[in-house]
Amino acid sequence: MMRTRPLKVALLGCGVVGSEVARIMTTHADDLTARIGVPVELAGVAVRRPSKVREGIDPALVTTDATALLKRGDIDIAIEVIGGIEPARTLITTAFENGISVVSANKALLAQDGASLHAAAEAAGLDLYYEAAVAGAIPLxxxxxxxxAGDKINRVMGIVNGTTNFILDKMDSTGAGYQEALDEATALGYAEADPTADVEGYDAAAKAAILAGIAFHTRARLDDVYREGMTEVSAADFASAKRMGCTIKLLAILERAQDGESVTARVHPAMIPLSHPLASVREAYNAVFVEAEAAGRLMFYGPGAGGAPTASAVLGDLVAVCRNKLAEAKGPGESAYTRLPVSPIGEVVTRYHISLDVADKPGVLAQVATVFSEHGVSIDTVRQQGHQDGGGDGASLVVVTHRAPDAALSGTVAALRKLDTVRGVASIMRVEGE
Structure with missing residues (x-):
């Protein structure tokens, strides 16, 4: 029999994203009905502070008891936009136990515990959709x-955090220092009061774990992703990048090993050529570059955060899940059949840009070159100049390598630090996208 009663939705969380979801569900109700085939009704909104005024939401729908809302017996779909690990994990599990499909935007939870959530959804024959967990409005x-699904993805490289891209873009385009660019990002609302999750790469690493699992049909958790933040990126790094025809981005990079027996997942700042499509991504935008065996190179670009863009992704998932409900079907679940291990960062092979503070005297370059050679790291270019501040017997030595394993580069740097003529390692940055 054709279903005539509305599909009922429980909204878990009503912050920036949740309030936008509720607004779109209300203002676009007729369109959603036409696209799905039956009305979609917001049946309850679970919040922590019920006294807060929420424009456009009937106060009678608001509750602080999310568990009771999910257990009341008439909910078809739950939209989880609470974030964090708990109570989100327990509520999603409760939804599955009560026959409720779930749409989530929770990257942290999916990166940490996606396997068990997928298993719970599969056991219940229900959907778990999470487009909004990665790259905001971008369909990815x-x-x-x-x-x-019929192709083989070999590499994914992208900018998946708008806050860090805004900061690095300002440092590049205006010459601002890190703190000055961060202050501007905070004033404009791009950065949180505590920006640690963004600038230290935790947010991007969670998204990288999710994408690695999808791209390579294996299980990847947040702990599997190598992570470096971008707080140490300096104006001097940007000056060096410009001399190389590059800029600097915080990148999430996921790669399948050439032998197909493992994958790598990492997040860190890197220099990329200005000719690469990711180099032109400005402000707080996101972009992801996917390399597949048959499809070739694909670029996904757009706003990666914000209430309305993220709500757009949530509503897209909602429509898909509603259609599945009507068809008495379910969408794709977890695909982890390859069981590929995630290799440590030491096995990653790439190029490097190393800036050294050295004594300005004969023989230093030869000593440095010897250390690189002893560790099997081939040098591509070297640039040496006296300190601009006239600091006497000191000089800057910039070395750009050919491709080498990360472990070999780490050994090289450790040995360089022991040289009497090397006063300090000013910066180490990978060079990607060539």
Missing amino acids: VRPMRESL
């Missing part, structure tokens, strides 16, 4: 999970 999860 579903194309990788569905459109490229």
Whole structure:
């Protein structure tokens, strides 16, 4: 029999994203009905502070008891936009136990515990959709999970955090220092009062774990992702990048090993050539570059955060899940059949840019070159100049290497630090995208 009663939705969380979801569900109700085939009704909104005025939301829908809302017996779909690990994990599990499919935007939870959530959804025969967990409004999860399901993805490289891209873009385009660019990002609302999750790479690493699992059909957790923040990136690094025809971005990079027996997942700042599509991504935008065996190179670009963009992704998932409900079907679940291990950072092979503070005297370059050679790291270019501040017997030595394993580079740097003629290692940065 054709279903006539509305599909009922429980909204868990009503912050910036949740309030936008509720607004779109209300203002676009007729369109959603036409696209799905039956009305979609917001049946309850679980919040922590019920006294807060929420424009456009009937106060009678608001509750502080999310568990009771999910257990009341008439909810078809739950939208989880609470964030964090708990109580989100328990509530999603409760939803599955009560026959409720879930749409989530919770990157932290999916990166940490995605396998068990997928297993719970599979056991209940229900959907778990999470387009909004990665790259905001950009359609990325579903194309990788569905459109490229018949292809083999070998590499994913992208900018998946708008806050850090805004900061680095300002440092590049205006010459601002890190703190000055961060202050501007905070004033404009791009950075949180505590920006640690963004600038130290935790947010991007969670998204990288999710994407690695989808791209390579294996299980990857947050702990599997190598992470470096971008707080140490300096104006001097940007000056060196410009001399090389590059800029600097905080990148999430996921790669399949050439032998196909393992994958790597990492987040760190890197120099990329100005000719690469990711180099032109400005302000707080996100972009992800996917390299597949048959499809070739694909670019996904757009706003990666914010209430309305993220709500757009949530509503797209909601429509898909509603259609599945009506068809008495379910969408794709976890695909982890390859069981590929995630290799440590030491096995990653790439190029490096190393800036050294050295004594300005004969023989220093030869000593440095010898250390690189002893550790099997081939030098591409070297640039040496006296300190601009006229600091006497000191000089800056910039070395750019050919491709080498990260472990070999780490050994090189450790040995360089022991040289009497090397006063300090000013910066180490990978060079990607060539």
